[in-house]
Amino acid sequence: MTQEEITEQVKEVIQENVWGTIKHFLEYEIFHFGSDEHPIVLTVGLLIFVVFILFFTSFFLKTIKKIVNRKLRNEDKLKFASIFSFSKYFIHIIVVLITLDSIGFNITAIFAASAALLVGVGLALQTLIQDIISGIFIFIDQTVHVGDIIELEGKIGRIEEIKLRTTRAVTIDNKVLIIPNHKYLTSTLYNWTQNGSVTRESIQIGVAYGSDTKLVKELLMEVALANNKVMKTPEPLVLFTDFGDSALHFKLIFTMNDSFQASIPKSEIRFEIDRLFKEHNISIPFPQREITIVKQKE
Numbered sequence: 001m002t003q004e005e006i007t008e009q010v011k012e013v014i015q016e017n018v019w020g021t022i023k024h025f026l027e028y029e030i031f032h033f034g035s036d037e038h039p040i041v042l043t044v045g046l047l048i049f050v051v052f053i054l055f056f057t058s059f060f061l062k063t064i065k066k067i068v069n070r071k072l073r074n075e076d077k078l079k080f081a082s083i084f085s086f087s088k089y090f091i092h093i094i095v096v097l098i099t100l101d102s103i104g105f106n107i108t109a110i111f112a113a114s115a116a117l118l119v120g121v122g123l124a125l126q127t128l129i130q131d132i133i134s135g136i137f138i139f140i141d142q143t144v145h146v147g148d149i150i151e152l153e154g155k156i157g158r159i160e161e162i163k164l165r166t167t168r169a170v171t172i173d174n175k176v177l178i179i180p181n182h183k184y185l186t187s188t189l190y191n192w193t194q195n196g197s198v199t200r201e202s203i204q205i206g207v208a209y210g211s212d213t214k215l216v217k218e219l220l221m222e223v224a225l226a227n228n229k230v231m232k233t234p235e236p237l238v239l240f241t242d243f244g245d246s247a248l249h250f251k252l253i254f255t256m257n258d259s260f261q262a263s264i265p266k267s268e269i270r271f272e273i274d275r276l277f278k279e280h281n282i283s284i285p286f287p288q289r290e291i292t293i294v295k296q297k298e
Contacts, residue, residue, distance in 0.1 A: 053099045054092060061088055134181035135164040143184060144191060149260045151190035152183060158260050192259050199259040203269060206247030208283040220252045223272045229265040231255040247285045
């Protein structure tokens with residue numbers, strides 16, 4: 001044999017040994033259980049293949065996310081990120097199952113073995129799944145947006161962040177309010193700013209019988225127009241609402257562009273009304289009752 005033939009034979013032996021070693025490594029069984037008819041086998045090669053598919057899927061999803069984000073507004077980017085974070089895990093699970101099934105891995109046996117476990121997990125995560133589904137509905141039907149002022153179960157807050165499971169809001173006293181998203185489906189929601197940031201506010205007040213009602217109206221209009229947080233257009237309105245048991249009832253209606261801070265200008269207006277009413281001798285009555293004592297003759 002020539003030197004070249006010997007060299008070729010050595011190369012072939014080395015290649016066979018190397019490929020044999022690699023093949024043996026890839027076919028190494030990490031675990032093997034189940035019946036002979038439906039065995040569940042996980043080899044190193046299968047694990048590497050699944051990891052590669054997951055890596056490729058992650059790269060593909062990140063590329064899609066970048067492309068979509070370029071065409072979205074900043075507010076919509078936050079919503080899309082929440083939906084994407086949920087969809088990403090769901091897509092990964094689907095890809096893994098399809099990959100395993102396509103290479104002969106017995107997926108049916110896995111589901112059969114874990115059916116009871118999946119039912120238990122589903123029941124335990126019922127509220128979590130409900131929150132997630134509600135979050136998706138919020139993104140789709142645009143019920144609320146970041147910056148909206150909402151009232152839910154007597155709590156008022158400005159929405160700062162909408163996630164897939166919860167919504168983060170801040171109250172007027174700067175307390176953080178974490179709202180599970182399923183609350184939007186099970187409770188009545190008041191969105192103060194869905195029609196815009198401008199809202200109509202009102203203050204009700206009663207004056208004593210015999211008061212000059214025209215003067216009352218003029219003073220209430222004066223107070224509203226003097227407050228710099230009250231919009232001049234549309235003009236404030238004073239309504240004479242009712243003849244009460246012990247007072248004449250009036251309602252001062254005005255417009256503001258920041259209803260979240262409405263309690264502050266309302267307080268300022270009430271202080272000024274009290275001052276002007278005292279200055280013009282207009283009294284604010286309170287309920288009074290007359291008690292008659294009948295003395296029986298002995």
